Amino acid sequence: MSIEELLEQFDEALDGGMKMPGKRVVVxxxxxxxxxxxxxxxxxxxxxxxxxxxxxxxxxITNAKREADSIIRGAEExxxxxxxxxxxxxxxxxxxxxxIASAQAKSRDMRKAAQDFVDDIMKRADEGLTANLAEVRKTxxxxxxxxxxxxxxxx
Numbered sequence: 458m459s460i461e462e463l464l465e466q467f468d469e470a471l472d473g474g475m476k477m478p479g480k481r482v483v484v485x486x487x488x489x490x491x492x493x494x495x496x497x498x499x500x501x502x503x504x505x506x507x508x509x510x511x512x513x514x515x516x517x518i519t520n521a522k523r524e525a526d527s528i529i530r531g532a533e534e535x536x537x538x539x540x541x542x543x544x545x546x547x548x549x550x551x552x553x554x555x556x557i558a559s560a561q562a563k564s565r566d567m568r569k570a571a572q573d574f575v576d577d578i579m580k581r582a583d584e585g586l587t588a589n590l591a592e593v594r595k596t597x598x599x600x601x602x603x604x605x606x607x608x609x610x611x612x
Contacts, residue, residue, distance in 0.1 A: 460499050460589050467492045467596060481603050489600070496593065500586070507582045514575035518568050525564035532556035 467489065474484035536546075536553040 458495060458499065460496055460585075463492055463496045463499060464589065464592055464596075467496075471596075471599075493593075496589075500589070504586075507579060510575055510578045510582075514571050517571035521564050521567035521571070524567075525560045528560035528563075529557050532560070 470484055470488050474482035476482055532553040536549040
């Protein structure tokens with residue numbers, strides 16, 4: 458069950474409570490505690506998802522580096538193989554530099570795209586968790602405001 462559905466159950470429990478004077482509502486505390494427990498159980502899955510996204514970002518960056526290194530090694534090997542003549546050597550060095558620059562640019566682009574993707578996912582997860590946390594805090598505050606404070610003891 459999603460956090461949104463659980464919060465909807467929470468709202469329904471509040472809306473279904475017995476109305477009292479002064480904007481107070483009597484609700485079944487066990488039902489609300491069960492919903493809060495379910496919310497607590499569902500929050501960690503979103504955190505795990507965020508951690509997975511961070512791990513995926515690391516894998517993407519690692520793969521991009523590996524691919525760039527492979528391209529660079531290939532370019533270097535090709536350049537060494539063409540050293541036999543001066544013109545061929547010059548052309549090979551130019552081509553190797555182009556390949557290296559291309560590999561580095563591709564690596565930067567892939568790294569930037571991966572970071573942007575992860576940042577977007579993390580931002581959405583952060584916003585969702587923040588909204589849910591704010592709603593839970595608001596509901597807790599509303600519940601606390603409904604509990605009458607104890608009368609002072611007479612001495």
